[in-house]
Amino acid sequence: MTETDRGPWIVGETSDETSSKQTGRERVRAALRHRILSGDLSPNDRIDLDAVAEEFGTSRTPVREACLALAQEGLVRVAQRSGITVIGVSPETIIENFALMAALSGVASQWAAGRITHQQLLRVRELHREIRVAAASGDDIATLNWLFHREINKSCGSTRLQGMLSDAGRMIPQRYFELFPERVPCSLDEHDALIGALSRGDGAEARRITEQHFAGASQMLSTYIAQATRNGTPPR
Incomplete structure (x- = not known):
């Protein structure tokens, strides 16, 4: 799947729709952001403009513009002499990013429990079934997972x-399940519980499950980044 300027749980266009509209700068920005947030690019790593431009089949200009945008997000440092250096994210920042997503998504699920339509709920169930089939076959579930959460977020009505x-979703790694495939079974069980709460119109329970969903993901990623930083080992 083409990397796009979105996180895995946000509301927006589908990946195909988004990638077809993206500029070179946006594609580079999204890809570099993901690599930084997932630890593929570590603090103090240098970003080679020429190498990135060659990778994405573009000139240096959109790559530099993408890096300037990432500097505004606090992910890289741009200096005239030293070039572009990754600032990276700490385990504490990761926990903070996920906490924001948990809080916002929890409210969205709570509101969705009282507003979701029959057709929207059917679509959520259908997407969940497709995720289970894909997971059982060892296929990529990132896009389906994004669509699942997108449908719930849309049904909140706000x-x-x-x-x-x-x-907030842009500060969450896009390819989370590639980093932690062992997280998939637990995530699917949480999806089951969330669908049940939405079906019953239980907003408080839907919010609790959603917040728990993000808390588990946050803990795994922050621990992973902390261990990689201490050991000086490259991300898997």
Whole structure:
């Protein structure tokens, strides 16, 4: 799947729709952001503009523009003499990012429990079945997982909350399940529980399950980054 300027749980266009509209700068920005957030690029790593430009089949200009945008997000440092250096993210920052997503997504699930339509709930169930089939076959579930959460977030009925989720979601690694495939079974069980809460209209339970869903993901990623930083080992 093409890397896009989105996180795995935000509301927005599908990956195919988004990638077809992205500029070279946006594609580079999204890819570099993901590599930094997932630990593929570590603090103090240098970003080679020429190498990145060659990788994405573009010139240096959109790559530099992408890095300037990432500097505004606090992920890289741009200096005239030393070039572009990765600042990276600490385990504490990862926990903070996931906490924001947990809080916003929890509210979205709570509101969705009282507002989701029959057709939307059927779509959520259908996506969950597709995720289980893909997971059982060893296929990539990232896009389906994104669509699952997207459908729930849309059903909350608040465009303002959806916009906040979109912004927060960009600070979450896109390819989370590639890093932690062992997380998939637990995630699917949590999806089951969340669908049950939505079906019953139990907003409080839907919120609790969603917040727990993100807390588990946060702990795994922050521990992984901390261990890699201490050991000086490259990400898997």
